[in-house]
Amino acid sequence: MTVTIGLYFLFSGMAPTADVEAHYENRPGTVRIASWKPGDARLLKVKGKPVTIWRRDLAEMASAMAQFDPSVPLEEWSGLLESGSLKQELGPEVFARLEWFIVSLISTAGLGCIILAKTGNYAGFFDPCAGVHYDMWGRPQKGPTNEILVVPPHRTNVEGQFVVIDTSRLPAPK
Numbered sequence: 001m002t003v004t005i006g007l008y009f010l011f012s013g014m015a016p017t018a019d020v021e022a023h024y025e026n027r028p029g030t031v032r033i034a035s036w037k038p039g040d041a042r043l044l045k046v047k048g049k050p051v052t053i054w055r056r057d058l059a060e061m062a063s064a065m066a067q068f069d070p071s072v073p074l075e076e077w078s079g080l081l082e083s084g085s086l087k088q089e090l091g092p093e094v095f096a097r098l099e100w101f102i103v104s105l106i107s108t109a110g111l112g113c114i115i116l117a118k119t120g121n122y123a124g125f126f127d128p129c130a131g132v133h134y135d136m137w138g139r140p141q142k143g144p145t146n147e148i149l150v151v152p153p154h155r156t157n158v159e160g161q162f163v164v165i166d167t168s169r170l171p172a173p174k
Helices: 002-012 018-022 058-068 074-083 085-090 092-099
Strands: 030-032 041-046 049-055 100-104 116-119 124-127 132-134 140-142 154-156 162-165
Touching: 041 116, 049 116, 058 074, 058 092, 074 085, 085 092, 092 100, 092 154, 100 154, 100 162
Parallel strands: none
Antiparallel strands: 030 162, 041 049, 049 100, 116 124, 124 132, 132 140, 154 162
């Protein structure tokens, strides 16, 4: 229950601003995701800024949850996901933020590198210029930085056809 409350507050802080919600239909910042398969990770430019959208599969979600809360074994996270009980407990909006992870891939080390997704020592992200390994939440685990990757506020529409990304606070490529 404590983890659920923590996840709720973690993900609710990533909600898009009211202006993004009001303008998301057929506007820049809207990405069609209806055909994406679990496990897909794509580097896209949204409003001229590089982002990765990663639709995690069940195994990737379980690994991400084990990194988020290591006190719960990976096998238990897998069981909660496979049974559907975690989705039911979190609710559709919070669960969508676990399934659809969106992150800016501009290096926080200030070198302007594009960070690679689904790689590195923690199966998350890797900055080849600075040698930083990030976990599946964009938190640095090894390397010369303490800055986490920027996760923009985003929201999927009710039907799961589109994701709306607020890029206003994302760093621009150099």
